[in-house]
Amino acid sequence: MSFVADPAQPLRRGIGRALLRDPMGLAGLVLVATFxxxxxxxxxxxxxxxxxxxxKEKFLTPxxxxxxxxxxxxxxxxxxxxxxxxxxxxxxxxSVGIAGALGLMLGLVAGYGPRWLDSLLVLVFDSMSSLxxxxxxxAVITVLGPGTATLILVIVLVSFPSYARLIRTQTLTLxxxxxxxxxKAMGAGAGRIIFIHLLPNVVGPLVILICMDIPVVIMLEAxxxxxxxxxKPPSPSWGNILAExxxxxxxxxxxxxxxxxxxxxxxxxxxxxxxxxxxxxxxRGAGRRWG
Amino acid sequence: MLAYAIRRLGLSLLILIVVMTAMYAMxxxxxxxPASLALGPRATSELKEALRERMGLDQPVLTQIALFFGDVLxxxxxxxxxxxxxxxxxxxxxxxxxxxxxxxxxxxxxxxxILLGCAAVVWRDTVIDRLLAVLSVSVISVPSFVVAIYxxxxxxxxLNWLPAIGAGxxxxxxxxxxxxxxxxxAVGIGWVGYLARLIRASMLEVMEAPHIRxxxxxxxxxxxxxxxxxxxxxxxxxxxxxxxxxxxxxSSAVFVESVFSRPGIGTLIxxxxxxxxxxxxxxxxxxxxxxxxxxxxxxxxxxxxxxPRVRDVLRG
Numbered sequence: 001m002s003f004v005a006d007p008a009q010p011l012r013r014g015i016g017r018a019l020l021r022d023p024m025g026l027a028g029l030v031l032v033a034t035f036x037x038x039x040x041x042x043x044x045x046x047x048x049x050x051x052x053x054x055x056k057e058k059f060l061t062p063x064x065x066x067x068x069x070x071x072x073x074x075x076x077x078x079x080x081x082x083x084x085x086x087x088x089x090x091x092x093x094x095s096v097g098i099a100g101a102l103g104l105m106l107g108l109v110a111g112y113g114p115r116w117l118d119s120l121l122v123l124v125f126d127s128m129s130s131l132x133x134x135x136x137x138x139a140v141i142t143v144l145g146p147g148t149a150t151l152i153l154v155i156v157l158v159s160f161p162s163y164a165r166l167i168r169t170q171t172l173t174l175x176x177x178x179x180x181x182x183x184k185a186m187g188a189g190a191g192r193i194i195f196i197h198l199l200p201n202v203v204g205p206l207v208i209l210i211c212m213d214i215p216v217v218i219m220l221e222a223x224x225x226x227x228x229x230x231x232k233p234p235s236p237s238w239g240n241i242l243a244e245x246x247x248x249x250x251x252x253x254x255x256x257x258x259x260x261x262x263x264x265x266x267x268x269x270x271x272x273x274x275x276x277x278x279x280x281x282x283x284r285g286a287g288r289r290w291g
Numbered sequence: 292m293l294a295y296a297i298r299r300l301g302l303s304l305l306i307l308i309v310v311m312t313a314m315y316a317m318x319x320x321x322x323x324x325p326a327s328l329a330l331g332p333r334a335t336s337e338l339k340e341a342l343r344e345r346m347g348l349d350q351p352v353l354t355q356i357a358l359f360f361g362d363v364l365x366x367x368x369x370x371x372x373x374x375x376x377x378x379x380x381x382x383x384x385x386x387x388x389x390x391x392x393x394x395x396x397x398x399x400x401x402x403x404x405i406l407l408g409c410a411a412v413v414w415r416d417t418v419i420d421r422l423l424a425v426l427s428v429s430v431i432s433v434p435s436f437v438v439a440i441y442x443x444x445x446x447x448x449x450l451n452w453l454p455a456i457g458a459g460x461x462x463x464x465x466x467x468x469x470x471x472x473x474x475x476x477a478v479g480i481g482w483v484g485y486l487a488r489l490i491r492a493s494m495l496e497v498m499e500a501p502h503i504r505x506x507x508x509x510x511x512x513x514x515x516x517x518x519x520x521x522x523x524x525x526x527x528x529x530x531x532x533x534x535x536x537x538x539x540x541x542s543s544a545v546f547v548e549s550v551f552s553r554p555g556i557g558t559l560i561x562x563x564x565x566x567x568x569x570x571x572x573x574x575x576x577x578x579x580x581x582x583x584x585x586x587x588x589x590x591x592x593x594x595x596x597x598x599p600r601v602r603d604v605l606r607g
Contacts, residue, residue, distance in 0.1 A: 127309040134542035135576045142572045219434040260437045271432035
């Protein structure tokens with residue numbers, strides 16, 4: 001996947017309108033907006049306390065009182081899923097945001113800085129991305145111990161190399177462009193070129209890549225929590241709900257079935273939105289849904 | 292070609308050394324020493340001292356790194372803190388399971404991906420094409436362990452067609468094959484969509500090529516153009532994608548193995564992480580990284596053999 005910014009095509013206005021015209025982008029937008037709303041308004045939307053125990057009402061199947069049923073401790077599953085949205089989106093957006101900033105910085109340095117630094121950084125990026133993601137994540141968790149902070153650090157470490165590589169490639173392409181040379185000839189300093197000219201032009205593709213990465217990150221958060229190596233119980237991470245439901249698979253399959261739905265919908269939503277955004281922001285790829 | 296091969300191998304080796312050093316350094320960067328972490332808060336200081344000595348932690352750091360590299364070169368990845376079994380033995384015992392799972396998953400994904408990709412090309416710009424597009428994107432994004440859990444509920448618990456856990460009886464091929472179906476389905480499904488997409492895009496590109504235009508001008512049947520002439524060229528770029536993809540296949544395998552309690556690298560390493568069993572975790576990570584680098588390098592060399600244009604450009 002390579003999106004090289006075309007300086008002749010600055011970010012166009014009306015992104016929203018173009019996105020609304022594309023059914024898949026629209027579906028993505030609606031799903032993402034729903035989950036964002038769930039995350040932000042969790043305390044008001046959730047009908048029950050997500051960690052309040054009520055053992056007398058355990059394993060209730062979905063009903064008018066508990067729309068998604070209850071789990072092995074009688075906790076309301078819908079409330080847990082709604083609070084889980086806050087965890088999933090909070091963790092993934094924080095970590096992807098940090099990784100994006102780090103990738104942007106290191107990518108600009110590698111692309112515009114001295115050659116020896118570039119070679120060194122590329123070796124670091126290559127080494128980090130040549131580790132199979134999950135094994136690297138597990139190694140870091142072993143050293144630091146599981147928990148939310150470790151999870152965020154792990155996601156930052158596994159995602160920033162690809163962002164940095166993207167920014168580096170873009171910077172290298174742009175740095176040779178005529179208008180940058182003209183700027184230099186007129187005596188512009190490195191700071192001006194980086195912040196005024198390079199930064200705005202490399203950010204667009206990074207946003208698309210990050211948006212397409214969010215489903216992976218949500219999956220990683222839920223997966224590691226499922227393995228009991230991520231967010232600690234009783235926090236209602238979707239992965240924790242899945243793991244608890246898995247343990248009562250035969251008695252009460254509804255727990256695990258219900259817990260999988262938000263994961264499927266959230267990853268679908270962000271993927272559709274990312275695809276839609278790419279089509280809108282990268283006009284040459286427009287209409288090539290498959291690309 | 293030889294020069295390219297040497298440079299490519301050199302790069303992989305360099306990356307492996309960087310990774311190994313970083314791994315080893317990581318253990319020292321964090322507060323608390325590995326021995327007390329592994330033994331937990333209630334360990335006596337004599338116990339910790341004994342373990343430190345056994346793990347070689349009482350030596351100076353540089354000596355430790357040198358010893359570590361030396362051991363690895365001799366095929367010694369250390370010993371399990373708890374069972375005292377060599378780490379490499381444990382890895383080699385379960386690795387075939389994971390390798391089979393990954394290969395079968397990738398295999399069925401490749402066959403389905405090629406078929407669906409070709410279908411999309413044959414019926415391009417029709418409803419079928421659109422439908423396949425949406426379907427591909429959807430299966431790519433759904434987490435494999437959720438697919439695994441749903442498949443387990445439907446086919447193992449409700450229908451009772453296939454086993455829910457394990458990798459089958461040792462030496463009993465049919466039972467092993469039955470135990471492989473659901474995990475391989477879950478690991479591969481995302482790749483069906485991804486490969487279908489890739490094959491479609493790459494075939495449409497090849498179809499613009501002069502030799503295909505000529506074939507068409509000569510009145511060749513569309514089916515022959517698609518399957519005989521276009522697919523053969525279009526499949527080359529998938530080789531490198533498949534190799535890099537093996538890494539993410541292994542990631543899915545870790546989660547899916549855990550869902551099906553299937554002995555493999557995934558279940559080995561997750562159990563070790565929970566117990567903070569450093570040697571097993573580090574040894575497994577190192578082994579899998581080396582394995583993965585080997586595959587990616589082999590794929591690059593294969594592509595260079597198939598496509599001379601690549602030889603001149605060494606990655607990035």
